[in-house]
Amino acid sequence: MAIPTNESVYSAIALVFILVTCVELCDAVAVVDVYRLIQYDIAGVPFGSRLASLNHHAGSSLYTPGADLSRTVVMIPVAEVNITFIREYIEQKQPLGGLMLLLPRIFSPENKDVKYGGDEDPGKEQMKNILVELERLLLYANIPYPVYFAFEDDSINAVLADVKRNDVSGQPATATTGGYKFVVSAPEPRKLASPTITNIQGWLPGSKADGDSNQLPTIAIVASYDTFGAAPALSVGSDSNGSGVVVLLEIARLFSLLYSNPRTRGRYNLLFGLTSGGPYNYNGTQKWLRSFDQRLRESIDYAICLNTVGSLDKDLWIHVSKPPENAYIKQIFEGFSNVAEELGLKVGLKHKKINISNPRVAWEHEQFSRLRVTAATLSGLSVAPELLESTGGLFDNRHFVNEAAVVRTVKLVAESLARHIYGHQGKNFKIFADDSSYAVNPSYIASWLDLLSRTPRVAPFLPKNDPIIMALKKELAEHTVEVSLQNEVLDGMFTFYDSTRGRLNIYQVASVTFDLLLLLVLGSYLIILFSFLVITTRGLDDLISLFRRPHSRKVKST
Amino acid sequence: MTVFHFFNCAILTFGPHAVYYSATPLSEYDTLGTSVKAALVYLGTALVKLVCLATFLKVSENDSFDPYQELLKALIGFIDVAGLYFALTQLTHRNISQNHKFQAVGLGWAFADSVLHRLAPLWVGARGLEFTWDYILQGLEANANLVLSISLAALGSLMWLRKNKPKTLIPIIYACAGIVATMPSITSYLKRGLGWHFPEVVGFELFTSLVMAIISWQLFAACQRPSS
Incomplete structure (x- = not known):
């Protein structure tokens, strides 16, 4: 009778700990609001970004040699976008895991406090021209991967700087250094019925x-x-x-x-x-x-x-x-x-x-x-x-x-x-x-x-x-x-798809190589511990005989 | 991949207990029953401790170090010692030597502690995508805790079970047992009062656990001599 009560106590206590750790867990992950590129059809011809869910490593440029871009989310601040290069990339239908475009903070609809420099600010005109061109490019392309917009802020800038450093050092995200993983969990976009x-x-x-x-x-x-x-x-x-x-x-x-x-x-x-x-x-x-x-x-x-x-x-x-x-x-x-x-x-x-x-x-x-x-x-x-x-x-x-x-x-x-x-x-x-x-x-x-x-x-x-x-x-x-x-x-020619916004979870991940190394270290730690304990408590001979025994048994059986 | 990481951390957290059991003569004398009983006593003790903590402790909003509350917490922590006393003296064991008894009790105690405090966070956290060092450190902490538990059990068996021990060593035994029993309060003070980070705290725990283990080993050996 004592055992079931103990088990129920255990499960109750375990539940409390789960709750506590859940709270801590959410702090560890950066979460950013992201806005998806529109997905629509004109008279059945597909345009825009055709996917919504995202689960890939982060990269910082389309040039990275040797990196597997089809499994990489490339994030680029809009100010640094090279339109001709992106246009080529999209038109040649090259593979990409996803595209994350970072807009300056002032483009956020919630942002009212930050003022752009004066009307004569040349950066303003330039930014406008880039955005107009980029928008025209994205709107009339059929892009088979998710494209998201996000606003620059401290956390995402820190991630970007980190990713850039990794890319420059020639170690793309999948090597031993680990890196970042971008996850947007969204259901398959569905057609909007008769808007x-x-x-x-x-x-x-x-x-x-x-x-x-x-x-x-x-x-x-x-x-x-x-x-x-x-x-x-x-x-x-x-x-x-x-x-x-x-x-x-x-x-x-x-x-x-x-x-x-x-x-x-x-x-x-x-x-x-x-x-x-x-x-x-x-x-x-x-x-x-x-x-x-x-x-x-x-x-x-x-x-x-x-x-x-x-x-x-x-x-x-x-x-x-x-x-x-x-x-x-x-x-x-x-x-x-x-x-x-x-x-x-x-x-x-x-x-x-x-x-x-x-x-x-x-x-x-x-x-x-x-x-x-x-x-x-x-x-x-x-x-x-x-x-x-x-x-x-x-x-x-x-x-x-x-x-x-x-x-x-x-x-x-x-x-x-x-x-x-x-x-x-x-x-x-x-x-x-x-x-x-x-x-x-x-x-x-x-x-x-x-x-x-x-x-x-x-x-x-x-x-x-x-x-x-x-x-x-x-x-x-x-x-x-x-x-x-x-x-x-709305008359027939246009079809729209839902899921226009999402939440991007940024995880810092370790690579498989790291886990393998860790396993190796832990394994040798346990073996050393075992040998040490056997030697101290039973003596060296016992340890040696432990290894001999299966061998001798084998000899006997054959 | 993340299940892999969970697996790694689980090895680090629970592996040493298994290794300890199989490497030492404990496995030869089949003391598993003793360990299980000790684990059950630990669960009961943990429940009593929780009730006491909930009754006497105020929930502080901030993470600051309040000496009075910490003192209370340390006192409640001594319930552990009472539980250990119960496990060592009152439980009817099969005829095993004192030498193995304390090891078995300490092992069961530490294992139950690891399962209760670390398994759930590990299951929830280490399988997530986000990588942190926390779970590896937590595994190391479990190692330190194993060593401390066995040291405490050794000192406890010296205090309560051994009748003819050298008089000069008695105060040292009690002092060491006091230090080991207040370890949770000491680490809590380091964390909250001095603002140490988790890696530093774990390093300190590993270091002190090794020191305490060596001391209690020497004490145990010293007490063994006259009787043998």
Whole structure:
């Protein structure tokens, strides 16, 4: 009876010790947040990183001679990336265990304190160029191994320095020195079933003159809010198109002030639309417009789409798809350029015809134009971006967006809209002057820019009631009426896969050789101990006879 | 590969006990039963110790060295000595000589201690991917502990079982037994009070265990002489 009680005591005590050691164990391993390169198909053709789970030794360069790269995770700080070499490596489909790209700390969405040097910092431009090229390369490649992004910090820098030292000394990670092992345990990425896109709209109804039975004309202000980038969990798109969303919200706020007073309520309805699916040929905008009835669509006087308007060093362009001679276009452009002149800005006009047979929709206004609604896009980009380009890539974060530029754009758009609504074209007439009660509020703009710059918004990974969608809806509801959400399914061409982020465990490991050596040492230690004990307790003769005995037995048996 | 490492550490931790048993005359006289009984006594003692520690000791938030608490801990540590006393004197053994009895008891004692304190951490930790020296050091510590346990058992058998020992040696025996019995407190002081690192502590333990082993061996031999 005594034995079972003792055993239960033992197991209880053992359990306590297991718990204690578990706590200690977790401290010994470095754990880092990592963000996976996007994995997606366009019309069945695979792109991006096709694997998620990682369990390999760490290396520091693709050049290492003699190392088995197919079982190595190469980690490279982005600043030291040699684009041409990596491009060759990927295009030749050479084997690799995995790729870990280290981004500077300032690219972390959580990071707000560290400021990048001034705007003129040459390193900033250079870093941006590297990231743009790298992103383009990774997005359009089919990479059969996991690719992760991580942020540089003290622990990972220490690991990198160690790995580099090992590589330089010519001993890759699998030799006697041991080294580091990178482990990301993730399940096989699964296809996202029918990703949804959510459009948000709100109205500011104008006032009808008494006895006027005609429907009021409508002006639409539209911005797409979702993003697309190499790492979906990092794609915050502060400029593309966070800046457009912020401008739209501020305009909604300003006009709601004007429209709340019956005397300053205009004779136009204002329609605000935050659309999704922007990177995918403005799929959300298309669905949104299709959902309007004919009368509403015809009542739209014109639509202004806002895109990438948060950069000070770029001029603004108005992109249209009707010829500039068109009366409506002329009117819009003149309205904008008059105000721009007063603000000391330059606004250019760009005309790009639509090719109906081409599925590519480069600008949001083209979706309106396809339905014969007059529309223009105001953008800081001078040429139409390619598919999945300028949609909120790795570099596109808070540090590359200028609040002053956003304020400037708000003034430009709001002022020219107001002049159109109240019929003051061509007059120097400031409603939104800085000292008036309708002044643009820079802190409101800054706080929304900060929020959007912390929130990745890749549409397939945003559930229908994601906090950011709810926040945008609530904000629009503060200023406008009849706010509604429209949920649609993203059209077929794109397929996305989940597992966008993971946790990287870094282990310092000993190699097999070390364990073999250890076994050897321990074995000889035990043999020496045995011999010593036998000699001291029984004498040398006993020890010798121990070794003789099996021999003599053998002789007997044979 | 990591199971390999676990295997290595297990050899280092538990191997010497087996080697000790098979190399010395213990195996010839089949004293395994005595060792098992001693191990069971150790388990009981450990339980009593745990209860005492839980009752009398406050849980300190920080790792600092509190003399009063440590004194209490050292006193509770003497429960070990009581357990050993029980194992040496009260247990009915088969007719084995005192010479083998203390070795068997010390071996069983040390083995139970290793199993209880080191097997679970080893199983959980050494199989993990992360490599640390800790488990190898822990194995060395188990070796030192084996030597200390056998020394303590030897001194205990001198104190309690041998009647006709030289009078001059009695204080030395008691002093040595006191030192060996307070070893856990001493190492705890080195670790917490002086901030020694684990390798240094293990080195100290190995060194003192060897010194104590030689001293107790000499004492045992000195006591053996007049009787023989």
